[in-house]
Amino acid sequence: MAVMTYRDALNEALREEMQRDGDVFLMGEEVAEYDGAYKVSKGLLNAFGDRRVVDSPISELGFAGLGVGAAMTGLRPVIEFMTFNFSILALDQVINSAAKMHYMTNGQIGCPIVFRGPTGAALQLSAQHSQACETYYVHAPGVKLVTPGTPADAKGLLKASIRDDDPVAFMEGELLYNLKGEVPDDDDFVIPLGVADVKKEGDDVTIITHGKMVNVAMQAAQKMEKDDGVMAEVVDLRTLRPLDVDAVLASVKKTNRAVYLEEGWSYVGIGAQIVSLVQEEAFDWLDAPILRVTQADVPMPYAKNLENLAKPNAKRVIDACHRVMYR
Amino acid sequence: MTTDTATESETMADALHGVSPDTARQLLNDMLLYRRFEEKAEEAYAIGKIGGFCHLHIGQEGVAAGCIAPLRDSDYAISAYREHTQAIAKGIEPKHVMAELFGRVDGCSGGKGGSMHLFDIEKRFMGGHGIVGGQVPLASGIAFSIRYRELDELVICFMGDAAVNQGGFHEAMNMSAVWDLPAIYVVENNAYGMGTAFTRVSRNPIDEKALSYGIPATVVNGQDVLETYATFTQLAAKVRAGEGPQFVDVRTYRFKGHSMSDPVSGTYRSKEEVDDRVEHQDPIAILRDTLFEADELDQATLEEYDAEAKEAAQAAFDFADAAELPEPDALYRDVYAELNPNGRLFFDGLDRPDFAR
Ligand SMILES: Cc1ncc(C[n+]2csc(CCOP(=O)(O)OP(=O)(O)O)c2C)c(N)n1
Numbered sequence: 207m208a209v210m211t212y213r214d215a216l217n218e219a220l221r222e223e224m225q226r227d228g229d230v231f232l233m234g235e236e237v238a239e240y241d242g243a244y245k246v247s248k249g250l251l252n253a254f255g256d257r258r259v260v261d262s263p264i265s266e267l268g269f270a271g272l273g274v275g276a277a278m279t280g281l282r283p284v285i286e287f288m289t290f291n292f293s294i295l296a297l298d299q300v301i302n303s304a305a306k307m308h309y310m311t312n313g314q315i316g317c318p319i320v321f322r323g324p325t326g327a328a329l330q331l332s333a334q335h336s337q338a339c340e341t342y343y344v345h346a347p348g349v350k351l352v353t354p355g356t357p358a359d360a361k362g363l364l365k366a367s368i369r370d371d372d373p374v375a376f377m378e379g380e381l382l383y384n385l386k387g388e389v390p391d392d393d394d395f396v397i398p399l400g401v402a403d404v405k406k407e408g409d410d411v412t413i414i415t416h417g418k419m420v421n422v423a424m425q426a427a428q429k430m431e432k433d434d435g436v437m438a439e440v441v442d443l444r445t446l447r448p449l450d451v452d453a454v455l456a457s458v459k460k461t462n463r464a465v466y467l468e469e470g471w472s473y474v475g476i477g478a479q480i481v482s483l484v485q486e487e488a489f490d491w492l493d494a495p496i497l498r499v500t501q502a503d504v505p506m507p508y509a510k511n512l513e514n515l516a517k518p519n520a521k522r523v524i525d526a527c528h529r530v531m532y533r
Numbered sequence: 534m535t536t537d538t539a540t541e542s543e544t545m546a547d548a549l550h551g552v553s554p555d556t557a558r559q560l561l562n563d564m565l566l567y568r569r570f571e572e573k574a575e576e577a578y579a580i581g582k583i584g585g586f587c588h589l590h591i592g593q594e595g596v597a598a599g600c601i602a603p604l605r606d607s608d609y610a611i612s613a614y615r616e617h618t619q620a621i622a623k624g625i626e627p628k629h630v631m632a633e634l635f636g637r638v639d640g641c642s643g644g645k646g647g648s649m650h651l652f653d654i655e656k657r658f659m660g661g662h663g664i665v666g667g668q669v670p671l672a673s674g675i676a677f678s679i680r681y682r683e684l685d686e687l688v689i690c691f692m693g694d695a696a697v698n699q700g701g702f703h704e705a706m707n708m709s710a711v712w713d714l715p716a717i718y719v720v721e722n723n724a725y726g727m728g729t730a731f732t733r734v735s736r737n738p739i740d741e742k743a744l745s746y747g748i749p750a751t752v753v754n755g756q757d758v759l760e761t762y763a764t765f766t767q768l769a770a771k772v773r774a775g776e777g778p779q780f781v782d783v784r785t786y787r788f789k790g791h792s793m794s795d796p797v798s799g800t801y802r803s804k805e806e807v808d809d810r811v812e813h814q815d816p817i818a819i820l821r822d823t824l825f826e827a828d829e830l831d832q833a834t835l836e837e838y839d840a841e842a843k844e845a846a847q848a849a850f851d852f853a854d855a856a857e858l859p860e861p862d863a864l865y866r867d868v869y870a871e872l873n874p875n876g877r878l879f880f881d882g883l884d885r886p887d888f889a890r
């Protein structure tokens with residue numbers, strides 16, 4: 207195992223997949239000469255040249271659509287959005303073209319493309335730059351959604367996403383890029399899509415989550431264990447479509463109590479879907495209603511004190527766990 | 534004798550681009566304030582008083598002073614995220630801009646917007662927008678509204694050079710042209726969008742983009758604030774006369790990094806290039822020297838202006854630093870303009886103030 211940052215893990219995954227398959231190319235704003243706005247693509251221009259690592263104009267709708275067209279003819283584009291906030295400009299091509307291509311062509315034309323970049327809030331970037339965009343993408347059948355929360359998952363899942371034959375939205379986190387963790391040395395380390403990971407075992411309560419919030423869930427679980435011996439199980443979904451429903455149900459059937467933690471808004475959020483699934487398929491195992499911990503239902507404010515109030519944190523997760531345990 | 538005097542004053546008027554010495558001195562005053570304000574913001578960012586992104590306008594002050602000074606209070610201005618000095622130019626007090634950068638309740642957006650989202654409806658400063666190009670269609674909408682109500686007003690819309698590659702820009706240009714909207718679209722052409730040189734992402738020059746929609750386009754040296762001022766005075770008159778939109782490619786240069794956390798130079802532009810521009814293309818130095826040469830400014834006056842500018846910047850800092858943080862209840866305030874008596878608007882399961890039940 208090598209210890210590396212989430213950023214370097216992504217970089218390795220890109221590098222390995224580009225080496226492996228000459229049809230893989232990277233396009234986006236500042237990905238080449240500037241080494242990436244967050245340095246994820248560092249050194250790739252040098253390694254692969256400007257045919258395969260392409261700086262785009264600030265034209266999200268245009269280069270997302272260009273990527274879809276390239277994918278329709280067999281290339282495997284990795285389209286970087288500087289952040290997913292800006293991908294909202296490109297959603298038409300994602301939802302109306304990429305998501306529907308394979309279906310409306312009766313399977314004649316596929317769309318093996320990856321849209322990647324950071325989602326969610328960093329620090330004090332205010333309303334237009336602090337949005338968790340998962341729901342927009344996962345809502346449309348035809349798109350897959352991957353949200354790694356650790357360096358190992360970042361690497362293994364990005365490689366799988368690039369190899370996948372469907373459009374995959376791959377959502378990272380600005381505040382994750384410097385996170386360090388162990389990554390297997392295996393030079394072909396791939397994590398299949400659709401497999402959740404139990405990040406911590408426990409039998410008192412299940413915290414289900416994805417993406418950056420995995421780390422907040424772990425903090426909460428560790429603190430509960432230390433402070434009052436509560437053993438929380440942390441289920442990291444890792445991919446939201448395909449969704450490892452079995453893993454969710456297995457954990458809920460073990461603990462009988464669950465909390466969903468997500469960075470984004472609650473209304474029609476990811477947690478809403480999970481709650482619906484669990485009550486449909488494991489109602490009799492539940493000892494308490496499932497609670498959700500989310501961002502406050504407001505656009506992200508700039509002021510530090512308000513931003514802190516708006517964001518989910520470990521304390522809120524602990525409170526929610528206590529409530530579902532009636533403590 | 535008489536001929537000599539005439540020639541002399543003509544030459545002087547020429548050097549000042551027909552701008553009166555008083556106005557020219559005022560522009561110098563304005564730009565000094567903007568420079569000192571931005572330097573103060575830089576300082577505040579370095580000690581953690583300002584968070585998030587902070588995009589300074591240093592080097593581009595002429596594009597605030599020269600473009601906005603010719604306008605009226607009743608005209609609207611809208612911009613992107615590099616807008617601190619334009620907000621001040623449009624009449625927002627520096628202290629209310631600084632307080633916004635600090636995220637305080639006395640900021641012009643109540644501390645909720647921050648550096649990228651400065652707003653003041655009374656001063657008709659319409660933001661402060663963070664999505665590249667996002668403000669351009671909004672400007673066309675403001676212009677549509679002015680024309681709809683048959684008012685003697687206009688909107689000035691600032692954007693960076695990189696914004697002209699957004700689809701929304703092109704759609705908005707076309708509609709403005711077709712409907713003769715009273716707008717001046719200004720590209721602050723500092724030659725780079727972050728680390729990408731404009732010439733790497735566009736085959737044709739910026740003014741051609743507007744010309745292709747039938748909008749008259751002018752190229753201006755934005756480091757010469759007098760030329761800028763004179764041009765915008767004329768263009769505003771044309772727009773007011775009902776001639777439809779105008780487009781200006783203002784050539785300027787960013788002296789600092791893209792935002793506070795970005796390097797000033799690097800692979801995308803050399804240190805020599807930046808140093809050369811700072812030395813020879815500083816809009817404040819250019820105007821100062823023009824006024825010196827025309828005998829319309831002396832060293833003592835210049836120093837007095839600069840001392841005032843520094844004082845104003847410090848006063849803005851002190852005000853912002855002493856201002857309160859927003860009340861916790863502000864988190865839920867203004868998400869909606871109207872809180873309906875029936876049905877639920879908020880869904881986060883958190884403790885909320887009564888008005889957001
Ligand atoms: C739609 C969108 N894409 C990307 C970004 C990230 N970004 C912020 S500023 C910027 C460069 C813009 O350059 P330009 O328009 O020339 O303005 P300047 O910064 O030079 O003033 C980029 C890529 C963004 N804010 N919005």
Ligand SMILES: [Mg+2]
Nearest residue numbers: 693694725726
């Ligand atoms: Mg620029």
